[in-house]
Ligand SMILES: O=C(O)CCC(=O)C1=CC=C[C@@H](O)[C@@H]1C(=O)O
């Protein structure tokens with residue numbers, strides 16, 4: 001199969017900067033790719049890297065796209081190197097039959113439940129209720145951003161105001177020390193099982209410590225940055241991780257290799273957004289609908305992280321050069 005290939009750089013400003021232990025993220029940069037096959041069918045893909053999670057940078061992805069010929073084949077697509085996981089995801093998912101169709105980005109796959117992302121710090125206290133009104137029952141709150149005693153106080157206020165049926169996830173983005181992680185896990189155990197998990201409490205190089213912690217407390221630990229791509233996932237699985245796995249399809253690499261891994265091994269997966277457009281979102285949610293386990297809510301809550309795009313944003317993008 002031969003495809004006519006073209007691409008466009010696309011960036012969106014977060015309405016509120018995404019603040020995590022990694023820092024302040026203000027602009028989401030992406031590359032939208034378009035493939036037209038021999039039957040003139042058009043399909044779309046999205047390259048949305050997160051280099052501080054270990055994926056390629058937007059510049060490396062752009063350099064890759066610039067060096068591609070205007071007509072590409074499936075061989076070229078399936079030969080994209082593993083050091084370009086966001087490109088692997090975009091090109092492979094755009095060759096899927098029944099790929100992306102332009103439709104409302106409010107697309108919510110019927111058989112998935114969604115987690116709403118709360119902002120770091122005390123503004124989480126007045127944000128959760130309008131998400132609750134929209135039907136979210138699972139929330140995720142960033143920690144490891146402010147001073148720990150301040151965050152523990154906010155946590156007490158947050159957990160006591162959330163409805164009993166709500167679930168709360170904490171995400172430290174690897175920002176806690178071992179002692180701080182024990183403090184948080186001890187605190188969360190007091191509210192077990194309301195705290196679904198603590199995501200990436202320690203940095204990627206502290207795998208053994210996270211394994212130790214996962215045997216000492218009730219509250220589960222989820223790996224995210226530690227398993228950002230297929231190689232890291234295989235390595236943590238081989239080293240015996242059987243806790244929760246947060247998978248970000250947009251930066252993970254080849255969707256078919258992820259499906260293959262999940263066929264071989266029953267792992268407890270939570271799917272997570274990379275703050276992509278509806279193109280990457282649809283491709284990711286198709287994977288989540290197939291591979292989600294344990295009815296875990298997917299971290300794709302529509303929290304309007306960006307200004308609403310006009311309906312024909314894609315056509316107008318292709319008019320620009
Ligand atoms: O997983 C979710 O609930 C939403 C997505 C999300 O939290 C993240 C997406 C991308 C980078 C990070 O800021 C953050 C994460 O660490 O999971």
Ligand SMILES: [Mg+2]
Pocket residue numbers: 171173199200224225246
């Ligand atoms: Mg995370």
